Each structure stands twice: as structure tokens, then as C-alpha cells.
Amino acid sequence: VRTRVAIVGAGPAGLLLAHLLAEAGIESIVLDRRSRAEIESTIRAGILEQETVRVLSESGASERVLAVGTRHDGIELRFEGEGHRIDFPSLTGRSVWLYPQHEVLKDLIAARLAAGQDLRFETEVTGVGDVETDRPWVTATTADGDAVRIDADFVVGADGSRSVVRPAVTGSSTGGYFREYPFAWFGILCEAPPSADELIYSNSAEGFALISQRSTTVQRMYFQCDPDAAPDALSDEEIWETLQARVPGTALAAGPVIQRDVLRFRSFVAHELRHGRAVLVGDAAHTVPPTGAKGMNLAVADVVLLDRALQALLLENDARLIDAFAETALRRIWKAQHFSWWMTSMLHTARDASDFDHRRQIGELRSVVESEAGQTFLAEAYTGWPHEGTP
Numbered sequence: 321v322r323t324r325v326a327i328v329g330a331g332p333a334g335l336l337l338a339h340l341l342a343e344a345g346i347e348s349i350v351l352d353r354r355s356r357a358e359i360e361s362t363i364r365a366g367i368l369e370q371e372t373v374r375v376l377s378e379s380g381a382s383e384r385v386l387a388v389g390t391r392h393d394g395i396e397l398r399f400e401g402e403g404h405r406i407d408f409p410s411l412t413g414r415s416v417w418l419y420p421q422h423e424v425l426k427d428l429i430a431a432r433l434a435a436g437q438d439l440r441f442e443t444e445v446t447g448v449g450d451v452e453t454d455r456p457w458v459t460a461t462t463a464d465g466d467a468v469r470i471d472a473d474f475v476v477g478a479d480g481s482r483s484v485v486r487p488a489v490t491g492s493s494t495g496g497y498f499r500e501y502p503f504a505w506f507g508i509l510c511e512a513p514p515s516a517d518e519l520i521y522s523n524s525a526e527g528f529a530l531i532s533q534r535s536t537t538v539q540r541m542y543f544q545c546d547p548d549a550a551p552d553a554l555s556d557e558e559i560w561e562t563l564q565a566r567v568p569g570t571a572l573a574a575g576p577v578i579q580r581d582v583l584r585f586r587s588f589v590a591h592e593l594r595h596g597r598a599v600l601v602g603d604a605a606h607t608v609p610p611t612g613a614k615g616m617n618l619a620v621a622d623v624v625l626l627d628r629a630l631q632a633l634l635l636e637n638d639a640r641l642i643d644a645f646a647e648t649a650l651r652r653i654w655k656a657q658h659f660s661w662w663m664t665s666m667l668h669t670a671r672d673a674s675d676f677d678h679r680r681q682i683g684e685l686r687s688v689v690e691s692e693a694g695q696t697f698l699a700e701a702y703t704g705w706p707h708e709g710t711p
């Protein structure tokens with residue numbers, strides 16, 4: 321098969337790229353190892369930056385994000401039993417939207433299929449080659465065991481943290497800068513009304529907790545746990561006890577826990593984002609810990625840049641933007657890496673933390689909430705920096 325852009329991975333990055341390229345008249349094929357049902361039901365992130373929402377709605381990729389998503393004008397930082405609200409619009413003129421990632425994926429898949437996009441689920445990529453030429457290719461195996469080969473003008477690895485395209489770009493499957501953290505998040509979905517109007521990020525002596533939402537009847541919450549914790553090791557009662565102890569001063573509305581998972585986290589940036597005619601975007605290129613809600617937003621920012629670069633290359637034979645892609649993308653990627661690391665380190669309690677460490681953390685949180693400059697720094701990063709080249 322022949323196409324212009326072979327996109328590996330039907331996550332937010334791969335699907336949005338296919339959508340934006342199609343708008344510009346560039347055809348692509350999207351491949352994913354997973355089934356459509358799995359992609360549409362896996363619970364992931366929930367917060368979209370204002371620019372992410374703009375790209376999704378203006379491109380026609382998702383109208384539901386504005387109709388069904390909820391605008392959030394602030395978050396609460398909670399420590400020493402007191403809440404401190406950060407008001408986004410007054411500090412930055414921007415807001416964020418709560419709209420779950422799997423809903424974004426449902427919208428993108430529906431839009432791509434309605435437009436007749438070649439979207440292949442349950443198709444596992446087995447090889448990527450000739451990326452140093454103008455005719456790179458991807459080989460894959462379908463669910464029926466048939467082998468396919470796709471010849472393209474460009475190959476995009478949008479296939480997540482265990483990317484199979486990455487070796488063709490970086491020379492190895494691991495090659496990158498990374499950092500591990502000595503904790504993970506225990507995440508739950510529960511049937512309960514919201515416990516607060518806005519998200520609560522809570523630092524407590526017992527460890528971190530995040531009170532998020534999904535709807536008027538279903539909530540998403542997380543608490544810091546050991547990376548080796550087993551999701552089934554705690555009863556519902558123990559989960560609620562742990563969560564409540566970590567948000568002193570707010571009475572949580574409890575209810576049946578309908579899903580639970582343990583998310584390990586790390587920071588990662590691939591050593592190379594592009595080699596010849598292959599490029600990495602989204603989690604294939606970088607992973608952030610979840611505390612700053614940057615993961616999906618960073619994937620969208622990569623794709624906005626790459627879409628422009630591929631249009632210039634494939635429609636006008638102008639390689640300047642693709643040659644600048646990695647350097648331009650990395651500026652935002654490292655800012656997001658810093659923000660995600662900072663929120664994580666400021667809010668979590670390391671197992672070996674000393675009294676000094678804890679008091680210093682409270683001092684850091686006070687420096688943020690008691691200063692308009694501090695609040696603005698957090699709000700600018702959380703709501704998202706402007707996309708490169710947009711007013």
C-alpha cells in the first residue's frame with residue numbers, strides 16, 4: 321500500500337495529526353495494535369488546555385469538547401489543612417476544560433471514519449525502514465495474521481511510551497533522558513457526587529491526593545502510593561479512609577469504587593525526535609508524571625507543529641519547518657518536563673523525606689499561593705503556554 325504519511329498509533333497525537341493533515345489534503349494511514357473498543361474505553365487524563373480545546377474544536381475534530389466538557393477557571397492547592405485557590409482567568413486570561421481523553425478519542429475516531437480515513441485497528445507494526453530515504457516504509461501484521469507493507473513519504477511514531485518507531489529514530493528503544501520517581505498514583509473512578517467545584521491538589525503529611533471529577537455522578541480521584549502497590553490490595557473502605565486523611569478540611573462524598581488502577585510514573589525525553597523521514601510525537605517522544613496534567617496537551621502541541629512542518633514539506637517541498645521541528649518542540653517539552661517535575665516534587669511526600677524537606681515544601685507552597693507572581697507562574701503553565709507561531 322502507498323500513502324503519504326504512515327502514522328503509527330491511534331491515540332490523541334496520531335488521530336489528531338491524521339485529521340489535520342486530511343484538512344490540508346494530505347492522506348495518511350493510521351495503524352494501532354489495539355482494538356477500537358480498547359482505545360475508546362481506557363481511562364486516561366482529563367484536563368485540556370485552552371489551546372488544546374481550540375485546536376480540537378476549530379479543526380472540527382471535536383464539537384463535543386465545548387458542548388459536553390466543563391470549563392474550569394481554577395484549581396485548589398491544599399496544604400496544612402487549608403485550601404488556596406488559583407484563579408486562572410484573572411491571572412492569565414485562560415481556562416482549562418475537563419473532558420476525558422477517551423472522549424477525545426471517540427470524537428477523533430468518529431470524525432476520521434466519517435471522512436473515510438484509512439484507520440487500521442488490531443494491526444501491529446513489525447518494522448520501520450529506509451527512513452534516511454524519501455521512501456520510508458512500515459511493515460505490520462493484521463489481526464488475521466496477514467502481513468502488510470506501507471510505503472510512505474514520512475513515518476510518524478505516535479505510538480506511546482513503548483514506541484516501536486522509536487528505535488528507527490533514536491537508534492535504540494530506550495535512548496533518552498529520564499528520571500524515575502519513588503511513588504505512583506492509586507487512581508479510582510467512583511459513583512459519587514463531586515466533592516468540590518474544582519480540582520483539589522493536596523499536599524499532606526500522609527502523602528499527596530488529587531480530587532478530580534468526571535460528571536455529576538462519577539468522580540476520578542488519586543492518591544500517592546507505593547509503585548509496587550496492587551490495585552486490589554485495598555478495600556473500598558480503606559481507599560476512602562486513605563483519601564479522606566489526605567484532604568483534611570474537606571469532607572469527601574464517598575461512594576462505590578467502580579474502577580481502580582495504579583499508575584507508575586516517570587519523566588522521559590527521547591534523545592532524538594527526528595531522524596530523516598521519521599519523527600516521534602506524544603508519549604513516544606516524551607513522558608511526564610501526571611501531576612501537571614500536561615501529557616495529552618503536550619502531544620497536541622507536538623502535532624500542531626508537525627502538521628505545519630509536514631504541509632510545508634509535502635505540499636511545497638520546503639524542509640525548513642521539519643528541519644527545525646525537534647528544536648522547536650523541545651523548547652515546550654522541557655518547560656512541560658520542568659512543570660510536571662515541579663508540581664510532583666512540591667506536592668508529594670518522598671518516603672525518606674526529612675522534617676527539613678517537609679517544612680521546605682510548605683515554604684515553597686506558601687511562596688506560590690501568597691504571591692501573585694507565584695500563582696501566575698503556576699497558572700500560565702497549567703493552562704498552557706501559547707502554541708508556537710499563534711497569536
Ligand code: DHB
Nearest residue numbers: 365366532610611612613
Ligand atoms: C486528572 C489527571 C491529572 O493528572 C491531573 O493533573 C488532573 C486531572 C484527571 O484524570 O481527572
